[in-house]
Amino acid sequence: MATDNLLLKNRSPDVKVQIAPTQPKKLTHLPKRPKVDLAFSNLTYTVRQGKKDKIILKNVSGRLRSGELCAIMGPSGAGKSTLLNILTGYKTEGMNGQILMNNNERDLSQFRKLSAYIMQDNQLHLNLTVDEAMAVAAKLKIGEKKSFEREAIITEILDTLGLLDHRKTMTSGLSGGQKKRLSIALELVSNPPIMFFDEPTSGLDSSSCFQCISLLKTLAKGGRTIICTIHQPSARLFEMFDQLYTLADGQCVYQGSTTQLVPFLATLGLQCPSYHNPASYIIEVACGEYGDHTRKLVCAIENGKNDIRDGKSFPELKLNDGLNNSDAYMKENMNTVIANHLAKDTVKNYDKNVNLANAESLGQGIKESVTEKDVEKADVNSTLLESTIPVKQPRYGNSELQQFFIILRRALLFSRRDWTLMYLRLFAHILVGFLIGALYFKIGNDGAKVLSNLGFLFFNMLFLMYTSMTITILSFPLELPVLLKEHFNRWYSLRTYYLAITISDMPFQTIFCVLYVTIVYFMTAQPPEPERYGMFLLACLLVSFVAQSVGLVVGAAMNVQNGVFLAPVMSVPFLLFSGFFVSFDAIPIYLRWITYLSYIRYGFEGTALATYGFNRPRLDCFTKYCHFKVPDTILEELDMNKSSYTIDIVALVVIFFILRISAFLFLKWKLKSNR
Numbered sequence: 015m016a017t018d019n020l021l022l023k024n025r026s027p028d029v030k031v032q033i034a035p036t037q038p039k040k041l042t043h044l045p046k047r048p049k050v051d052l053a054f055s056n057l058t059y060t061v062r063q064g065k066k067d068k069i070i071l072k073n074v075s076g077r078l079r080s081g082e083l084c085a086i087m088g089p090s091g092a093g094k095s096t097l098l099n100i101l102t103g104y105k106t107e108g109m110n111g112q113i114l115m116n117n118n119e120r121d122l123s124q125f126r127k128l129s130a131y132i133m134q135d136n137q138l139h140l141n142l143t144v145d146e147a148m149a150v151a152a153k154l155k156i157g158e159k160k161s162f163e164r165e166a167i168i169t170e171i172l173d174t175l176g177l178l179d180h181r182k183t184m185t186s187g188l189s190g191g192q193k194k195r196l197s198i199a200l201e202l203v204s205n206p207p208i209m210f211f212d213e214p215t216s217g218l219d220s221s222s223c224f225q226c227i228s229l230l231k232t233l234a235k236g237g238r239t240i241i242c243t244i245h246q247p248s249a250r251l252f253e254m255f256d257q258l259y260t261l262a263d264g265q266c267v268y269q270g271s272t273t274q275l276v277p278f279l280a281t282l283g284l285q286c287p288s289y290h291n292p293a294s295y296i297i298e299v300a301c302g303e304y305g306d307h308t309r310k311l312v313c314a315i316e317n318g319k320n321d322i323r324d325g326k327s328f329p330e331l332k333l334n335d336g337l338n339n340s341d342a343y344m345k346e347n348m349n350t351v352i353a354n355h356l357a358k359d360t361v362k363n364y365d366k367n368v369n370l371a372n373a374e375s376l377g378q379g380i381k382e383s384v385t386e387k388d389v390e391k392a393d394v395n396s397t398l399l400e401s402t403i404p405v406k407q408p409r410y411g412n413s414e415l416q417q418f419f420i421i422l423r424r425a426l427l428f429s430r431r432d433w434t435l436m437y438l439r440l441f442a443h444i445l446v447g448f449l450i451g452a453l454y455f456k457i458g459n460d461g462a463k464v465l466s467n468l469g470f471l472f473f474n475m476l477f478l479m480y481t482s483m484t485i486t487i488l489s490f491p492l493e494l495p496v497l498l499k500e501h502f503n504r505w506y507s508l509r510t511y512y513l514a515i516t517i518s519d520m521p522f523q524t525i526f527c528v529l530y531v532t533i534v535y536f537m538t539a540q541p542p543e544p545e546r547y548g549m550f551l552l553a554c555l556l557v558s559f560v561a562q563s564v565g566l567v568v569g570a571a572m573n574v575q576n577g578v579f580l581a582p583v584m585s586v587p588f589l590l591f592s593g594f595f596v597s598f599d600a601i602p603i604y605l606r607w608i609t610y611l612s613y614i615r616y617g618f619e620g621t622a623l624a625t626y627g628f629n630r631p632r633l634d635c636f637t638k639y640c641h642f643k644v645p646d647t648i649l650e651e652l653d654m655n656k657s658s659y660t661i662d663i664v665a666l667v668v669i670f671f672i673l674r675i676s677a678f679l680f681l682k683w684k685l686k687s688n689r
């Protein structure tokens with residue numbers, strides 16, 4: 015196993031600590047991608063809070079270079095996540111300022127094809143093995159490659175990330191650190207040249223933190239631009255970062271290499287105590303523990319405009335100056351005078367009384383950081399990166415048709431493995447079927463028990479409605495965070511996902527419904543004619559599909575807690591106006607329109623017509639008098655003698671499509687509003 019040694023320097027230039035990261039392997043099979051350097055200037059982000067605007071980022075600037083691992087740090091509430099969300103393109107509204115990609119105005123669509131955003135909570139499908147999750151990601155993201163090539167890429171990534179031994183492990187069984195690595199592995203299949211990580215070390219122990227940051231460092235050394243927000247790393251972790259971008263109260267208080275931090279602070283009269291973690295020190299300074307230095311720091315660094323390593327404010331750079339880090343390295347190597355220039359600039363910028371000796375020590379720090387980088391640069395494997403960005407890149411890694419089948423297959427696999435979704439549902443349909451069958455046993459052809467039989471027909475609607483609706487309300491919102499991540503990272507289009515996910519459950523819903531209806535239909539002795547059975551089943555099936563669509567709308571529009579309460583409450587009017595409790599004629603005219611919206615009404619009417627309509631012969635009568643012996647009398651009593659079964663079916667189909675489209679629109683809105 016090839017290992018690269020990282021030379022990590024303590025603050026004192028004389029003391030060197032050697033740390034061997036656990037997985038600095040090289041990735042050679044990945045698709046080639048261009049290098050991406052990012053610069054932003056005068057970024058402002060405002061949110062509306064009540065009647066006022068709240069400014070979260072205040073005119074910050076900065077640059078993030080390829081081949082570097084950059085940490086965004088700052089006290090809680092400083093705006094780290096906000097900055098990350100803006101840089102990834104996750105948040106676009108409320109933002110002002112300029113973002114440049116490789117020195118040109120950033121085209122967000124182009125940028126999103128080249129970047130990956132790994133969110134804090136991993137957002138993984140727990141019901142897949144590592145291998146299956148990787149295979150799905152590879153098929154979706156690099157579908158154009160042959161299967162053996164994809165396999166080689168997957169093996170290489172898993173090997174590099176130390177997950178090879180866990181290929182067959184379910185994601186739910188992985189440790190926190192392994193889940194984090196899997197999240198990275200999934201995005202790495204398409205080799206994004208710029209990767210963003212929101213708190214990649216949160217919830218990890220110190221060893222896993224180290225592994226995680228080592229891995230990010232390795233990725234950066236491959237020429238990628240790696241940016242992560244981090245909360246106060248240990249000194250050992252801190253020194254692994256190439257660049258530090260520090261925020262305080264929405265402003266930039268430091269931008270430069272980690273090695274330059276202490277000398278820079280010293281130039282401002284802020285002496286980091288010996289053996290004190292510089293990462294903790296800058297946070298303490300930003301929090302105001304040593305007095306209010308924020309303004310001074312912001313001024314010195316020109317709110318991020320000042321590029322410590324080049325010694326220039328970056329907007330002054332000419333467009334063809336090249337932001338690529340390779341150029342920056344060359345500049346640093348060729349002209350160490352820049353260091354002194356910067357030191358002087360820093361001094362000039364804010365505090366005229368600063369000690370020049372300190373400034374020189376800052377210059378010294380820069381020179382040393384160059385030397386250190388040269389050591390690292392020898393290990394950089396940048397062959398994976400192309401020098402230019404292809405003019406036209408496909409939006410997704412695979413065609414929409416292929417995406418559909420991949421997601422469908424994955425959804426079917428989830429369903430097979432989801433105990434609640436599958437076995438509990440199956441069990442409930444069979445058990446309730448037998449219970450109802452026993453309760454209404456053989457009443458279907460008994461003229462004296464017609465009212466009970468109508469109760470049975472109505473209960474069918476109720477049962478099918480609640481089972482299909484609630485299961486969707488409970489399961490669909492849980493999918494949303496993963497959907498949000500995968501969709502944002504351009505795995506697939508939303509419409510393909512939606513189509514696959516809505517179709518995937520239909521076969522199961524059909525099987526459960528057929529099982530239930532068959533059990534109750536024959537146990538309760540409904541007319542044993544195949545046509546009537548078919549019509550009865552069709553009405554029941556459509557009701558369960560429509561109810562499932564209601565579940566999708568509710569699941570897409572609100573969270574589980576609200577959905578579980580509101581959906582049954584919202585269903586009450588549909589049940590009331592179903593025609594079972596009040597016949598159509600008895601409903602006040604101004605409320606009758608609700609009956610046209612009630613899918614339960616169409617379902618109930620459909621099953622009633624299938625049971626008693628179409629010239630059904632007289633029912634048996636085992637008592638002296640049976641009022642509803644003639645089936646037409648029953649339909650008359652229900653105001654259904656003029657109703658049409660076909661219209662009921664058409665209405666259910668129309669409602670089904672309207673609801674499915676609405677659920678899609680809600681989903682689209684939800685994804686947008688979540689950002």
Ligand SMILES: Nc1ncnc2c1ncn2[C@@H]1O[C@H](COP(=O)(O)OP(=O)(O)OP(=O)(O)O)[C@@H](O)[C@H]1O
Binds near residue numbers: 063092
């Ligand atoms: N939509 C919003 N509405 C109101 N305030 C917001 C909104 N989004 C962010 N903020 C505020 O902006 C500030 C910065 O938030 P942000 O999440 O970026 O901070 P952070 O540095 O990532 O904090 P932490 O380290 O605690 O996660 C906070 O004070 C937060 O309350």
